[in-house]
Amino acid sequence: MDLSPIQNALSSGSYATIADTCDELMLQARSPPFRLASRGVRHQDDWPYAVHLLGYIFVNDLNSARFLWKSMPMENKESSPEVVAVWKIGKNIWNRDYSRVYEAIREFEWSAEIADMVAAFSEKYTEKMFQMLNSAYSTISVEEVAKFLGMSEDKATNYSLQHGWKLDTSCKMLTVQKPITVTSQRLLGSSKLQRLTEYVFHLEH
Incomplete structure (x- = not known):
């Protein structure tokens, strides 16, 4: 075959x-x-x-x-x-x-x-596991991150820092940095708003 x-x-x-x-x-x-x-x-x-x-x-x-x-x-x-x-x-x-x-x-x-x-x-x-941690945690220990990513603690720390997380060296805790979601709202111009108003008025009458 x-x-x-x-x-x-x-x-x-x-x-x-x-x-x-x-x-x-x-x-x-x-x-x-x-x-x-x-x-x-x-x-x-x-x-x-x-x-x-x-x-x-x-x-x-x-x-x-x-x-x-x-x-x-x-x-x-x-x-x-x-x-x-x-x-x-x-x-x-x-x-x-x-x-x-x-x-x-x-x-x-x-x-x-x-x-x-x-x-x-x-x-x-590894990318999938990191995204899971990113969604599920706000803070997590370096030890736990290393376990989830299958890395040494040093490598897991560096990996997390490269992705924008913050490290508290005093307690070896990582703070997850959530991606910023920007919601944009498009405002209608006065002419478009007027046409929309006229259209709705037309439907109601």
Whole structure:
């Protein structure tokens, strides 16, 4: 089966398209005339499960990731440590065990095929976690920020300061700086206001 669309998406950094691309190719593989079994090739042996699973996780489709993991042949799980490592990331996200998400990313030596995608996901996930903190807190300890962002306290502090937060060094607390929302109101000019008044008068009479 031609898996070049998946490889092209990986090489171009189009990681958000990986899951859909894999889904489409998997459907083709299971439907005539593309059924691989008819050519003596077992689909599950050659399928890039780690890429497919990471594709779901990248777009935060954890339900599909769980379904793929559960439907995956046991021999593939046992023979591919990388598939298990990818699922470990997804499982920790599902359990909201934020610090272990980063542990799962760091503790495995990823193949060249998906190393860049894992790195891109890690950066994306850090941004998501920071935005969550930005919305949920007004003040938060450096220790907690470090846990949520999977960084050392020094790196978490620098990251927060770069995004406009303030540090109280006496108690190692960070003050969240909410983005300023400016609500602009467009005032009607006198001529437009007059025309609007005449229009309403016309409707009422």
